[in-house]
Amino acid sequence: xxxxxxxxxxxxxxxxxxxxxxxxxxxxxxxxxxxxxxxxxxxxxxxxxxxxxxxxxxxxxxxxxxxxxxxxxxxxxxxxxxxxxxxxxxxxxxxxxxxx
Amino acid sequence: xxxxxxxxxxxxxxxxxxxxxxxxxxxxxxxxxxxxxxxxxxxxxxxxxxxxxxxxxxxxxxxxxxxxxxxxxxxxxxxxxxxxxxxxxxxxxxxxxxxxxxxxxxxxxxxxxxxxxxxxxxxxxxxxxxxxxxxxxxxxxxxxxxxxxxxxxxxxxxxxxxxxxxxxxxxxxxxxxxxxxxxxxxxxxxxxxxxxxxxxxxxxxxxxxxxxxxxxxxxxxxxxxxxxxxxxxxxxxxxxxxxxxxxxxxxxxxxxxxxxxxxxxxxxxxxxxxxxxxxxxxxxxxxxxxxxxxxxxxxxxxxxxxxxxxxxxxxxxxxxxxxxxxxxxxxxxxxxxxxxx
Amino acid sequence: xxxxxxxxxxxxxxxxxxxxxxxxxxxxxxxxxxxxxxxxxxxxxxxxxxxxxxxxxxxxxxxxxxxxxxxxxxxxxxxxxxxxxxxxxxxxxxxxxxxxxxxxxxxxxxxxxxxxxxxxxxxxxxxxxxxxxxxxxxxxxxxxxxxxxxxxxxxxxxxxxxxxxxxxxxx
Numbered sequence: 001x002x003x004x005x006x007x008x009x010x011x012x013x014x015x016x017x018x019x020x021x022x023x024x025x026x027x028x029x030x031x032x033x034x035x036x037x038x039x040x041x042x043x044x045x046x047x048x049x050x051x052x053x054x055x056x057x058x059x060x061x062x063x064x065x066x067x068x069x070x071x072x073x074x075x076x077x078x079x080x081x082x083x084x085x086x087x088x089x090x091x092x093x094x095x096x097x098x099x100x
Numbered sequence: 101x102x103x104x105x106x107x108x109x110x111x112x113x114x115x116x117x118x119x120x121x122x123x124x125x126x127x128x129x130x131x132x133x134x135x136x137x138x139x140x141x142x143x144x145x146x147x148x149x150x151x152x153x154x155x156x157x158x159x160x161x162x163x164x165x166x167x168x169x170x171x172x173x174x175x176x177x178x179x180x181x182x183x184x185x186x187x188x189x190x191x192x193x194x195x196x197x198x199x200x201x202x203x204x205x206x207x208x209x210x211x212x213x214x215x216x217x218x219x220x221x222x223x224x225x226x227x228x229x230x231x232x233x234x235x236x237x238x239x240x241x242x243x244x245x246x247x248x249x250x251x252x253x254x255x256x257x258x259x260x261x262x263x264x265x266x267x268x269x270x271x272x273x274x275x276x277x278x279x280x281x282x283x284x285x286x287x288x289x290x291x292x293x294x295x296x297x298x299x300x301x302x303x304x305x306x307x308x309x310x311x312x313x314x315x316x317x318x319x320x321x322x323x324x325x326x327x328x329x330x331x332x333x334x335x336x337x338x339x340x341x342x343x344x345x346x347x348x349x350x351x352x353x354x355x356x357x358x359x360x361x362x363x364x365x366x367x368x369x370x371x372x373x374x375x376x377x378x379x380x381x382x383x384x385x386x387x388x389x390x391x392x393x394x395x396x397x398x399x400x401x402x403x404x405x406x407x408x409x410x411x412x413x414x415x416x417x418x419x420x421x422x423x424x425x426x427x428x429x430x431x432x433x434x435x436x437x438x439x440x441x
Numbered sequence: 442x443x444x445x446x447x448x449x450x451x452x453x454x455x456x457x458x459x460x461x462x463x464x465x466x467x468x469x470x471x472x473x474x475x476x477x478x479x480x481x482x483x484x485x486x487x488x489x490x491x492x493x494x495x496x497x498x499x500x501x502x503x504x505x506x507x508x509x510x511x512x513x514x515x516x517x518x519x520x521x522x523x524x525x526x527x528x529x530x531x532x533x534x535x536x537x538x539x540x541x542x543x544x545x546x547x548x549x550x551x552x553x554x555x556x557x558x559x560x561x562x563x564x565x566x567x568x569x570x571x572x573x574x575x576x577x578x579x580x581x582x583x584x585x586x587x588x589x590x591x592x593x594x595x596x597x598x599x600x601x602x603x604x605x606x607x608x609x610x611x612x
Contacts, residue, residue, distance in 0.1 A: 002445075009551055010486075025531075033476050036503070037463060047487055066498065067587040070506055074598040079601055082601050084518040219493050226500040226504070229501060229505025233509075
């Protein structure tokens, strides 16, 4: 029987890996992937608590997170494509025309 | 779960593999024969009796060819892509039930399905959506513009049609009230096949399956006049054989899924009135299941050699402006009928 | 150690290992590929946690939807003849510090807390019915709002991605 803390530590590790990616990478698509990693780690926490508490509410929240993640991916990809069309690059350091 | 259970599961898997592989070989033969008849030719007739050994000769020829990987290709993904395609095509078959009653073997009750997952329909959909990776990655890894275009097309096509596929399934799920494939088959008792209860859903699902398997008239990813060979332009020898195998295995898989969901699976009307023993029932039902699948496979090939290929914009228009609204209307109609009847 | 425990460590290793590849791989396409395995690993963990419906939904939504979109993004934003799409990292030191503090705090918190949970997993056979019922009763409003969110996102994405200038149709 795996104690719940194992699941929580696993998801903490996943979250920090994703966080490290968002902080260090400069490719917009990789940053997206890392955000998905962080969302997944949070989902894992929800499901773990849902299972160990015997309450399905956690799993339902995961559904909403998935819906938001899907919406985020669609809009995000559209923005990346628009960006690529204008700048010929997906490096977020090149996105500086709003910088004063 | 002990050794015997695992052995039984392994036997089922091996039997499934052998049956599918043999069927693929004969499918290649029937495809060539049917196309020959439709085009008023003779077709293969030299290797073996009536040319029946032709596919085996083809396989040997393919395997003896040189395996070429383009210099600028990504070797790892180039090799992995056909494996993904074939793996996905086979693993879907694990949840398809092929007969109703259980038989007793070595003192165990054996169910006529490899894995009776209680979210079976979703498992099928999830694996279908994974099939896109094989084509997309092969297109990308070949580092060839025709391959890439073929791969991108297949991805766009499969995503578009997956939507109407999933939505047409909802009608079946609403009627059955279960996601388990065995429940769905049990529910189609006698003549109450979902084909009768869900005619619109059946048509949208069938068309979507054609698109998902990249068969004509939706074989845009490998449209020869414009894209050379599509995603498998840069593949040769064994890897090409794997793609070829995957295409036909996919046809078998989707025929089996359509049979299970809409044509009553292994159900044979009035079979229980004959009072057969369980062993004979299983045999008759497996036979019935295979006959239904065989008919659908013939239908796939018949359509391929009779209907011209769609243009890409026609394909997208059909998917988003006809299939999707039809599937949604089907859900609304089914819901209304279930509520008021 | 029972074999379900072994499965936990296998999926955990798969998830963390491929997550590391996602974050630190120099090739975008390998990162996307590793992310596939992360999603599959998380789906496996869901199965171990008896969330069968969620596990399949995870594969359908993340693997079948989001990751395909990301792959599209990778393929459309790079040149066809350029097989290796690489990108480096920046801000190594500050990121390490922040991430180290975050990880340390989280692990410390998780390991020192006493979790008020059940001793063993309740034996659930299928969560689909319960999830469906609760989605359409207790959680009806969030459910509807999620639907509207998706609709708005589709329309917004189509609008942003559409090329305004017809003469230079991108990609």
